[in-house]
Amino acid sequence: MAKDDRPAVAPRMPGHLIRRLHQVSTRVFGQRLKAAGIDLTPIQFAALDALRAHPGIDQAGLAEAVAKDRATIGGVADRLEQKGLVTRIVSERDRRARELTLSEAGRRILAAAEPVVTALQHEILPGLNEAEYAQFVALAAKAAAAAEEGDTTA
Amino acid sequence: MAKDDRPAVAPRMPGHLIRRLHQVSTRVFGQRLKAAGIDLTPIQFAALDALRAHPGIDQAGLAEAVAKDRATIGGVADRLEQKGLVTRIVSERDRRARELTLSEAGRRILAAAEPVVTALQHEILPGLNEAEYAQFVALAAKAAAAAEEGDTTA
DNA sequence: GCAGTATGGTATGTATACATATCATATCGG
DNA sequence: CCGATATGATATGTATACATACCATACTGC
Numbered sequence: 001m002a003k004d005d006r007p008a009v010a011p012r013m014p015g016h017l018i019r020r021l022h023q024v025s026t027r028v029f030g031q032r033l034k035a036a037g038i039d040l041t042p043i044q045f046a047a048l049d050a051l052r053a054h055p056g057i058d059q060a061g062l063a064e065a066v067a068k069d070r071a072t073i074g075g076v077a078d079r080l081e082q083k084g085l086v087t088r089i090v091s092e093r094d095r096r097a098r099e100l101t102l103s104e105a106g107r108r109i110l111a112a113a114e115p116v117v118t119a120l121q122h123e124i125l126p127g128l129n130e131a132e133y134a135q136f137v138a139l140a141a142k143a144a145a146a147a148e149e150g151d152t153t154a
Numbered sequence: 155m156a157k158d159d160r161p162a163v164a165p166r167m168p169g170h171l172i173r174r175l176h177q178v179s180t181r182v183f184g185q186r187l188k189a190a191g192i193d194l195t196p197i198q199f200a201a202l203d204a205l206r207a208h209p210g211i212d213q214a215g216l217a218e219a220v221a222k223d224r225a226t227i228g229g230v231a232d233r234l235e236q237k238g239l240v241t242r243i244v245s246e247r248d249r250r251a252r253e254l255t256l257s258e259a260g261r262r263i264l265a266a267a268e269p270v271v272t273a274l275q276h277e278i279l280p281g282l283n284e285a286e287y288a289q290f291v292a293l294a295a296k297a298a299a300a301a302e303e304g305d306t307t308a
Numbered sequence: 309g310c311a312g313t314a315t316g317g318t319a320t321g322t323a324t325a326c327a328t329a330t331c332a333t334a335t336c337g338g
Numbered sequence: 339c340c341g342a343t344a345t346g347a348t349a350t351g352t353a354t355a356c357a358t359a360c361c362a363t364a365c366t367g368c
Contacts, residue, residue, distance in 0.1 A: 008207040008219070009268065010200040013275050014287075015179040017294040019196060022176040023222065023325075024301045025169040026354090030326085041353065042173060046164040053162040060316055065162070068177065072355050074317065079353080096316040096363045114163065121167050127300025128293060133168075136293045139279075139286055140171040146281025147178045177355075180324095184356085195323065214346055226325050228348065233323080250333050250346040 025124045032120045038113050039083075043067065045117060047076050048110040051086060051102050058097040085109060179278045186274040192267050193237075197221065199271060201230055202264045205240060205256050212251040239263060 010016045029042045040048075043066065050065040051057065057065070063073040077100060080086045085106035091097040102110065125133055164170045183196045194202070197220065204219040205211065211219070217227040231254060234240045239260035245251040256264065279287055 006207060008200075008203045009272075010203040010220070012291070012295070013271070014278050014291050014294065015183060015196060015271075015275060016200055017291065017298050018172060018175045018179050018278070019200075020298045020301070021172045021294060024298070025172050026325075029169060042169060043354065046162075046170055046173075049162045049164040053159060055159065058316070066164070067355080069354095069356060070317070071319085071357085072353095074319095075354075091316095094316075094364070098317075117167070117169075118163075121169060124168050124172070125293075125297040127296050127303075132293055132296070135289065136297070137166070137168050137171065139282060139290045139293070140168065140175060141166065142281050142286070143279040143290070144171050144174045144178070147174070149281075180355075197324065212346070221325080223324095223326060224347070225327085225349090226323095229324075245346095248334070248346075250331095252347075 021124065028120050028123045029117070032116055032123075033113060036112070036116045038109060038116065040109065040113055043072075043076055044080060044085075045110075045113055047073070047080060048085065048102060048106055049114075051100055051106070052110060055101050056099045058091060058094075058099055060097070062100060080106070175278065182274050182277045183271070186270055186277075187267060190266070190270045192263060192270065194263065194267055197226075197230055198234060198239075199264075199267055201227070201234060202239060202256060202260055203268075205254055205260070206264060209255050210253045212245060212248075212253055214251070216254060234260070 026042060029045075033040055033045075046066045047062060050062055054061065054065065059073050059077055060070055062077070063070045067073050067076070077086065077088060077098075081088050083105075085103055087101050087103055088098045089101075091099045122133065125136060128136060180196060183199075187194055187199075200220045201216060204216055208215065208219065213227050213231055214224055216231070217224045221227055221230075231240065231242060231252070235242050237259075239257055241255050241257055242252045243255075245253045276287065279290060282290060
């Protein structure tokens with residue numbers, strides 16, 4: 001036995017590469033934001049960002065915008081509310097729904113975080129020059145858009 | 155207020171795109187493997203794959219190979235051992251270390267999973283043609299390699 | 309207007325992922 | 339040989355991420 005030792009195949013698959021880049025991204029994000037004195041995770045930042053663009057959106061809408069998962073967004077909304085960054089009120093139009101809105105503190109922390117987040121994006125893809133970086137973003141955006149098309153989280 | 159409504163910026167950042175592709179990847183992987191009657195997560199598959207390439211490696215080495223995090227790999231190793239896919243024995247050379255090896259069952263499930271995993275890779279990047287797919291993989295591999303160079307998880 | 313169904317949220321359980329602390333064992337310097 | 343330090347692993351706590359099940363409320367059709 002131990003006969004079929006052969007190079008691992010996973011490391012060359014896109015799924016594996018994406019997982020590793022995701023780890024790099026999460027780590028860089030955490031380090032830079034912490035260094036800037038801001039306590040936000042990537043998803044929390046994305047949620048605040050989406051909330052600024054769509055004030056009063058409900059959790060399902062926010063899930064659609066950033067995460068595709070209502071259960072996860074529920075937890076994210078919990079933490080953002082606990083930190084006082086968003087307000088959560090029961091919709092009058094639909095008593096099942098909770099409408100989310102940025103608080104002043106939420107607006108401030110988002111404004112503080114945005115330049116930091118923008119600045120760290122290139123660190124996520126080290127070793128790529130400008131042209132390669134732009135190409136990666138274009139390809140990733142195309143794939144992500146296509147994934148949402150034919151999917152609808154079916 | 156609600157003055158500065160403007161398009162969300164996060165969706166165009168590589169960090170955000172990578173997170174979404176990671177979600178797509180995880181979902182596709184889970185669906186296809188489940189459909190094939192195989193109960194493995196992406197990391198578990200990567201771990202088995204690395205174990206075939208490096209039999210007898212310890213957990214720190216496996217972490218280096220697939221995940222960069224010893225604590226996480228500890229949990230993964232727990233589950234693989236519980237499923238009977240790997241054996242974990244205390245190293246004679248270093249009594250702190252646990253050497254991991256594929257069991258026969260581990261070898262079988264890896265052999266069964268590999269073609270399924272290979273086949274689903276293109277589904278992770280829908281909407282990309284062959285050339286674009288190859289380009290994405292090349293760029294991602296370059297970035298991931300660079301991230302490991304200048305980093306050493308310092 | 310009521311049954312059937314769809315939808316918004318929450319609760320629960322599993323699996324990463326990582327930081328930090330702690331423990332056991334090696335190894336190195338002197 | 340011994341103290342200082344490094345390293346392998348585990349324990350704990352937080353935060354995604356998702357499936358499944360469930361509850362509350364809407365909506366639809368008859």
